[in-house]
Amino acid sequence: MKFGFALLRLSLTGPGKAPAEVNFARGLNVIAGPSDSGKSFIAQCLDYALGSGAAPKEIPEAEGYSSIVIDIEANGDGRVYSLERSLRGGEVLCKTDGQPDRVLAAKHHQGKEDTVSQFLLDLSGLGTKKIRTNEQGKTRPLSFRDIARLVIIDEETIIKEDSPVLSGQFTSKTIESGVFRLLLTGTDDSSLIAKEDPKVAKGRQAGKVELLDGLLKATRERLAELGVVSTLAEEQDRLTRIEASIQAALFERSAAQAIVVPLQTKRSAAWTALTAAESKFVVLSELRTRFDLLGQQYESDLRRLEAIAEAGARLDQLKEERCPMCGALAEYQHHEHRKAGPAPADVSQACRAEAAKTWKLLQDLQTTRAANAAEVERLQAVRDTRQTEFDAIASALKGLMERHVDVASKKVDELRAYAETCRKMIEHLERIQELEALLEDANKLKKKQKTEVAGAAVSAAQADPFSREVEALLRAWHFPDLDRVSFSENDQDVVISGRARKSHGKGVRAITRAAFNLALLRLCIEDERPFPNFVLIDSPLLVYEEPDASESSFPHDIKKHFWESVKSSFVDAQVIIIENSHQLPGDGTLDGVRVELFTGNEQGRMGFIPT
Amino acid sequence: MSTYFVSPFNGPVEIGLRALCVLTTAFPAAYALQRLVVFDYLLVHSDDIDGGPEGMHPRTPHRGGEILVRRGVIQDGLTLYESRGLIERVYKDGGIFFAATDKSADFLGTLSTEYVTGLRERADWVVENFDALDDADLDMLVRERIGTWGAEFSMESVLWTEEAT
Numbered sequence: 001m002k003f004g005f006a007l008l009r010l011s012l013t014g015p016g017k018a019p020a021e022v023n024f025a026r027g028l029n030v031i032a033g034p035s036d037s038g039k040s041f042i043a044q045c046l047d048y049a050l051g052s053g054a055a056p057k058e059i060p061e062a063e064g065y066s067s068i069v070i071d072i073e074a075n076g077d078g079r080v081y082s083l084e085r086s087l088r089g090g091e092v093l094c095k096t097d098g099q100p101d102r103v104l105a106a107k108h109h110q111g112k113e114d115t116v117s118q119f120l121l122d123l124s125g126l127g128t129k130k131i132r133t134n135e136q137g138k139t140r141p142l143s144f145r146d147i148a149r150l151v152i153i154d155e156e157t158i159i160k161e162d163s164p165v166l167s168g169q170f171t172s173k174t175i176e177s178g179v180f181r182l183l184l185t186g187t188d189d190s191s192l193i194a195k196e197d198p199k200v201a202k203g204r205q206a207g208k209v210e211l212l213d214g215l216l217k218a219t220r221e222r223l224a225e226l227g228v229v230s231t232l233a234e235e236q237d238r239l240t241r242i243e244a245s246i247q248a249a250l251f252e253r254s255a256a257q258a259i260v261v262p263l264q265t266k267r268s269a270a271w272t273a274l275t276a277a278e279s280k281f282v283v284l285s286e287l288r289t290r291f292d293l294l295g296q297q298y299e300s301d302l303r304r305l306e307a308i309a310e311a312g313a314r315l316d317q318l319k320e321e322r323c324p325m326c327g328a329l330a331e332y333q334h335h336e337h338r339k340a341g342p343a344p345a346d347v348s349q350a351c352r353a354e355a356a357k358t359w360k361l362l363q364d365l366q367t368t369r370a371a372n373a374a375e376v377e378r379l380q381a382v383r384d385t386r387q388t389e390f391d392a393i394a395s396a397l398k399g400l401m402e403r404h405v406d407v408a409s410k411k412v413d414e415l416r417a418y419a420e421t422c423r424k425m426i427e428h429l430e431r432i433q434e435l436e437a438l439l440e441d442a443n444k445l446k447k448k449q450k451t452e453v454a455g456a457a458v459s460a461a462q463a464d465p466f467s468r469e470v471e472a473l474l475r476a477w478h479f480p481d482l483d484r485v486s487f488s489e490n491d492q493d494v495v496i497s498g499r500a501r502k503s504h505g506k507g508v509r510a511i512t513r514a515a516f517n518l519a520l521l522r523l524c525i526e527d528e529r530p531f532p533n534f535v536l537i538d539s540p541l542l543v544y545e546e547p548d549a550s551e552s553s554f555p556h557d558i559k560k561h562f563w564e565s566v567k568s569s570f571v572d573a574q575v576i577i578i579e580n581s582h583q584l585p586g587d588g589t590l591d592g593v594r595v596e597l598f599t600g601n602e603q604g605r606m607g608f609i610p611t
Numbered sequence: 612m613s614t615y616f617v618s619p620f621n622g623p624v625e626i627g628l629r630a631l632c633v634l635t636t637a638f639p640a641a642y643a644l645q646r647l648v649v650f651d652y653l654l655v656h657s658d659d660i661d662g663g664p665e666g667m668h669p670r671t672p673h674r675g676g677e678i679l680v681r682r683g684v685i686q687d688g689l690t691l692y693e694s695r696g697l698i699e700r701v702y703k704d705g706g707i708f709f710a711a712t713d714k715s716a717d718f719l720g721t722l723s724t725e726y727v728t729g730l731r732e733r734a735d736w737v738v739e740n741f742d743a744l745d746d747a748d749l750d751m752l753v754r755e756r757i758g759t760w761g762a763e764f765s766m767e768s769v770l771w772t773e774e775a776t
Contacts, residue, residue, distance in 0.1 A: 296669035301620070303667075307726035308619055311628045314721055321696040344624050344691070351619045 001075045001525070003125035004533025006574040008073050008080065010046055012609065014065035020609040025594045026574055028567045032581040033598030038608030039578045040155055043538050046070065047152050049085050051092065051106050051116040051144055061609040062087075074123050075533060083116065092116045108143040117144035125530030130190035131178045136198065139189050146179045147532060153517055155538040155578075159506040163493035164516045165458070177457045177492055183520060184458060184466055186529055205442055212439040216432060223428040226421055232429040239422040242415055249412040256404035263400060267393045274386040281379040288376055291369045298362040305355040312348030463487035465527075469519035470494050470512075476565040477515070477558050507544035511558070514540035518566065518575065525573055534574035541583040563589045626681070627688025628727070629654055631697055632734040634711040635719055637742060641701045641708035647685055649749055652678045653737050654730060659760050664736055667729050675760030678753060 012020040022031065022042060033039050044056035049070045056062070069084045084093040085106065092104040094116075108117035121127045121144050129142040149167065162168045165180040182188045223229055230238075342350075460467075464487070471485035474496065483497035493501050494516060501512050514537050524531035541559055563585050566575055581597060584590065598607045619625070633650045634642060642650070656674060657663040668674075689709055692698040697715050701708040719731065741749065 293669050293671065297671065300668050303724065303726040303729070304625060305619055307628065307722070307724040307730075308622075308625045310722050310724050311727070312624050314718065315624065315691070315695055318695040318697075318718075320694050342622075347619060347622060347624045354619050 001533060001572050002528060003123070003524075003530045004075045004573070005072045005081075005120075005123045006075065006534055007046065007576070008071040009069075010042060010049070011069050012045060012062065012065045013067050013069060017064050018610050020065070022596055022608065023594070024574065024576065027571045028590075028593045029574065029576045030584065030590060030593055030595040031576065031578045031598075032584050032595060033607065034581060034600040037598035037600050037606070039598065040538055042608055043152060043154050043536055043578060046536060047148060047154075048087075049083055049092070050120060050148060050152075051108070052148065053107070053145075055087055055089065061607065061611070065609070072123075076123070094119065108145060120144040120532065121147070124532045126182075128190075129182055129188040129530075131175055131182065132189040133175055137189070142179070142182070142188070146175065147183075149176075150179070150183070150517060150520060151532050151535050153513065153535075153537045155542075158510045158513050158537065158539060159543055160513075161502040161509065163491055163502075164513055165492045180492065181458045181462060183524065183529065183531060185462055208442045209439060212435055212442060216435045216439065219428055219431050219435065223425060223432070226425050226428070229425055229429070232426065232433060235422060235426050235429060239419060239426060242419045242422055246412060246415045246419060249408060249415055253405065253408035253412055256408045259404055260397065260400050263393065263397045267390070267397055270386065270390040270393050274383070274390045277379060277383040277386045281376065281383045284372060284376045284379055288369070288372050291365065291372055295362065295365055295369065298358055298365060301358050302355055302362070305351040305358065309348040309351040309355070312344040312346075312351065315344040316348065457489055457492055458487070459489050460487045466519060466523055467494060469523045469526075470496075470515050473515045473519050473522070473565065473569075474512070476569075477511070477561045479511075479515075479558060510540050510543050511562070514562075518570070521573060521575070522569060525570075534576070536576040536578070538578040539580065540577065542580045559583060560585050560587070560589060567593055621681070621684055623684065623687040623691040625688070626651065626684050627692040627698075629730060630685060630688055630709070631692050631711065631715055632719065632727070632730045633737060634698060634709060635715045636731070636734040636738045638711040638715065640742070641703075641710035643706060643708050643746070644682065644686065644689075646746065646749060647689070647709065648678060648681050649753055650737050650741065651681060651685060653741065654733050656760065657733050657736060659756070660740075664733055667726070667733060671761065673761040675757040678757060 006026055007024045009024065010022045020038075031039055031042060038059070038061060041056055041059055041062070044052075044054075045068045048054070048056055049068045056068075065087065067084055067086050069082060071080055071082050073080050079096055082095040083104075084095070085091075090106065092106050094102045094104050102114065104114055104116040104119055105112065106116055108115050112118070118127060121129075121142060124144075124147065126142055126147065130139040131142050131146065132138070133140050150164070153164075160168070166173060166176050178189055229235070467485045467487045471482070474482055474485065479496070481497060485497075486495045487493075488495050488500065491500060491502065494512070495501065496512060501509065501516075504512065517535055517537060521531070521533065521535045523529070525533060541562065544559070566577065567590065584595070596605070598605055600606060629651050630647050633647065633654065634640075653660065653663075655668040656666045656670070658666040658670070689698055689700075693700060693709075697712055697718055698709055699712050701710055719727065744752070
């Protein structure tokens with residue numbers, strides 16, 4: 001066993017007083033005796049030596065005693081420590097062989113190592129654990145006092161209706177549940193990061209709500225601008241319908257376009273024909289211009305030839321006064337020039353011949369011009385016909401387009417515009433939905449924090465192995481009508497056979513309370529979890545003696561099985577049961593168990609404190 | 612005499628005749644060669660000038676170029692008519708000038724063809740309208756318009772394209 005410690009001896013000392021001592025062994029220890037024999041005082045002394053803030057109740061017998069000393073043996077290394085504390089309070093002196101004495105503060109201090117709490121937690125393997133202290137997840141280091149409640153159960157506590165886990169104080173509920181969960185699961189709260197202070201969070205939340213409200217309002221206004229709006233689902237439905245209509249309209253438009261296609265082909269052909277006719281017409285018209293020009297040329301040439309011939313002849317009749325080459329007067333001419341050009345007479349003659357040829361050409365040209373003119377006239381007619389044809393087709397096409405295609409196209413455009421508006425509405429509606437959800441979340445924030453408190457409690461699932469441990473113990477004790485044992489998250493307590501533990505009478509409450517604490521010890525032993533690994537229970541059976549109105553029949557052999565079970569189940573650990581001597585079995589069940597019996601009279605040991 | 616080709620058109624006889632018409636109208640003024648070149652063009656293409664009389668020659672394409680190639684032929688024509696005493700050469704400070712003689716008008720009076728009649732009418736028009744222009748203004752007039760004379764045949768390229776296809 002790695003964790004925890006066992007109590008070897010408890011003694012009460014005082015100057016000039018014989019020490020009051022009790023020795024303990026591993027396994028089951030029983031301290032029995034009648035009332036007022038100092039049994040419960042022992043429990044108080046032990047708790048005090050382990051750092052409790054409450055000193056033992058003053059009893060007359062204890063007068064003159066000043067200190068409590070306990071010897072404990074660490075389970076890990078077997079080292080024995082002696083812890084001494086004055087009854088008047090103060091620190092705890094810790095002694096062990098081979099090491100200097102240490103003074104341990106009785107009170108637990110956060111971050112301070114020399115405290116009895118830290119010392120015992122270290123022995124229990126719980127030295128570094130942290131525990132949650134509030135709803136926001138603030139944590140503090142674990143204290144041994146958190147654990148002591150679960151290992152030292154006095155005679156008043158044992159009959160309480162509250163969960164064994166809880167002290168009954170509302171403010172410490174979070175801590176207590178946390179401790180229990182730590183023991184059950186080994187998981188502490190050191191990983192928790194403290195949440196924002198609720199006031200700050202509240203301010204932030206208000207800002208968030210305001211912002212969301214603003215956005216929501218703006219979006220709603222924009223939505224209203226789009227016209228009459230129904231719900232998101234309806235708008236989505238409408239969009240689907242519009243899109244279907246668009247498809248239909250597109251189909252119609254393609255059909256309309258198909259109607260127009262033959263006419264378009266016709267128009268294209270007519271255009272080609274028109275262009276061809278026009279081109280020919282233009283070319284021949286140009287040709288006619290050329291013919292006209294050529295005619296003018298011929299006529300001009302004829303006139304010129306006539307004039308040249310005449311001028312040549314007249315020139316020839318004039319005698320040369322000057323050399324036609326050098327312009328010298330006749331009397332100075334040397335006639336050495338070769339004639340460079342023809343004589344005017346020759347020119348005149350040539351011109352007459354040329355005129356005859358030109359005249360012939362002009363005749364031919366007149367014929368050609370006439371033919372060309374006729375062709376031009378014909379082509380003009382053809383072109384005009386083609387133009388008329390083309391105009392007719394174009395006009396028909398335009399009409400058809402206007403009647404079918406344009407109408408269909410317009411419809412498509414209109415539907416697309418509707419769809420666009422619809423999409424915008426959907427977008428806004430979705431945004432509104434989103435914002436509303438966010439707003440709801442923001443408003444819910446506080447509630448959510450409340451539920452997180454419950455989250456700090458131990459859940460039924462977490463406690464399931466523990467519940468089965470309780471069930472096993474109760475079964476061993478022959479608890480009447482035992483069915484299943486479960487854990488109530490709400491009560492943080494066990495439910496036995498479907499009935500809450502607290503709803504039982506105090507006799508049953510005491511026994512089941514013992515079962516609760518012993519089951520925790522057993523679970524920790526079996527799973528080798530950090531735990532002090534000793535439990536002291538004061539009077540688990542005594543009240544069972546008294547008849548309880550609400551319990552109809554209650555078998556008494558449960559006591560015998562209780563002793564047998566506890567004796568055999570906690571051999572390695574340490575269980576100290578303080579009980580009225582009447583509750584002890586008389587049949588030898590406790591053979592081999594260390595039993596400290598106070599008699600309350602002169603026979604044997606009268607009580608804890610010697611008189 | 613017919614051993615070489617005789618081109619009747621724009622030969623010395625014809626061109627000289629046109630120059631004689633101009634100089635006879637201008638008589639007794641004497642013109643420099645360049646002025647005679649320009650006036651020869653204006654004489655036959657009088658309709659290239661706004662408000663001018665109908666042209667003696669058809670409006671053939673690119674006819675503006677004629678003005679650039681006539682200089683030599685006109686000189687030959689002037690010499691031919693000079694040899695018959697119808698034109699005389701005048702040497703002055705400004706260079707060589709040509710003028711009609713007192714026989715010129717009588718010579719032209721013997722010619723009866725339609726062409727010559729037309730030429731004389733246009734010679735009157737040319738001298739009347741352009742005699743006053745000095746040489747520089749005349750050059751300017753030609754330079755400004757030479758590109759447009761005969762450029763009205765924009766469809767020529769179309770004609771060729773149509774034939775090719």
